[in-house]
Amino acid sequence: QVQLVESGGGSVQAGGSLRVSCAASGYTPSRRQMAWFRQAPGKEREGLAAINTSSGRTYTADSVKGRFTISQDSAKNTLYLQMNNLKPEDTAMYYCAADPYGGWPPKVAYYNYWGQGTQVTVSS
DSSP states (O other): OOOEEEEEOOEEEEEEEEEEEEEEEEEEGSEEEEEEEEOEEETTOOEEEEEEEOOOOEOOOOOTTEEEEEEEEGGEEEEEEEOOOGGGGOEEEEEEEEEEOSSOOOGGGOOOOOOOOEEEEEEE
16 A cells, blocks of 8 residues: 655745655555646646656656656655746646556556645746
8 A cells, every 4th residue: 555645735926936745655666656747627637747766767748848857755755846937827736646557658547546636826
């Protein structure tokens, strides 16, 4: 079993930065692949970035490349998403997810474990 708890969301003005975190616990092989998703009201959940927690290799979606960076602190079992130059269209609930296998680009169907989400609101 895997538990994921996101934190760090909040309100920020356009052009600002925010870092969201995901504290992970549980069976380590089940979280070999981890990813960040977001979902805005009325829209489908969108995969943003993923990381292989063993190799450290990362993937970032074109839609946020150059602005968002996924990283991990293995000692703290924590996943991060650094978000810079935020735009109002980045407003959404942000979720972290984990899976033994995952998949890139990250899709909802590839990930079995999910956190409860943290809200990010960007005002213009």
